[in-house]
Amino acid sequence: MDDKALFAISCGLYVVGTHCEEGFSGCIVDALIQSTAFPATVILCSQHQTRTNGCIKASGQFSVSVLREDVDPLVVALFGFQSSRHIQKWNHIPHLLRGGLPVLHNTAAWYVCNVVHTLELATHSMFHCEVRESEMGEGVPLTYGHYREHMKTATVAAFQAFKKAQAAALAAGAEGAGQPIG
Numbered sequence: 001m002d003d004k005a006l007f008a009i010s011c012g013l014y015v016v017g018t019h020c021e022e023g024f025s026g027c028i029v030d031a032l033i034q035s036t037a038f039p040a041t042v043i044l045c046s047q048h049q050t051r052t053n054g055c056i057k058a059s060g061q062f063s064v065s066v067l068r069e070d071v072d073p074l075v076v077a078l079f080g081f082q083s084s085r086h087i088q089k090w091n092h093i094p095h096l097l098r099g100g101l102p103v104l105h106n107t108a109a110w111y112v113c114n115v116v117h118t119l120e121l122a123t124h125s126m127f128h129c130e131v132r133e134s135e136m137g138e139g140v141p142l143t144y145g146h147y148r149e150h151m152k153t154a155t156v157a158a159f160q161a162f163k164k165a166q167a168a169a170l171a172a173g174a175e176g177a178g179q180p181i182g
């Protein structure tokens with residue numbers, strides 16, 4: 001079994017946004033595909049242990065921001081390298097509300113989705129969803145392959161710089177410096 005062989009499957013990189021009692025949450029995903037065009041439906045595979053997974057199950061809905069190749073690496077780090085259990089991710093990134101859900105500025109496109117069916121796998125929930133709202137944006141959609149080849153180092157560096165700035169702000173007693181939310 002060559003795990004790297006699966007990298008030959010083309011996929012994009014997205015920020016999923018959702019909400020539950022604790023507020024907005026969200027994370028980076030690559031496991032999102034269109035399943036049918038008419039009606040417009042998508043499938044999202046979401047890891048069980050993420051806060052995003054619990055919030056999608058609680059609310060039955062989520063937004064998708066389609067990242068662009070020129071995305072700030074901090075966006076991938078903020079949403080992909082840490083859990084919403086420890087930080088209000090959306091407070092750190094400019095966003096709009098669409099259908100009551102957070103969507104990033106400057107996306108290649110965005111969608112708002114309702115979960116129609118859920119299949120529980122061993123490690124992931126497979127959400128089959130209808131696309132309730134959508135809008136095309138501008139720019140080149142980011143692929144997972146482009147991220148791995150050209151952005152990974154910058155993303156790790158951006159995360160380290162973010163954590164350092166956060167620690168300094170907390171030490172200085174600044175308000176809103178990534179308050180844990182339980």
Ligand SMILES: Cc1cc2nc3c(=O)[nH]c(=O)nc-3n(C[C@H](O)[C@H](O)[C@H](O)COP(=O)(O)O)c2cc1C
Nearest residue numbers: 027028029030031046047050051052080082083084
């Ligand atoms: C490049 C990349 C791709 C990812 N793809 C997925 C994915 O397809 N599905 C998923 O559930 N998590 C995926 N993750 C992991 C989540 O983004 C990560 O666990 C996140 O911290 C979860 O945050 P949450 O607890 O706030 O939901 C990916 C992370 C990265 C960096």
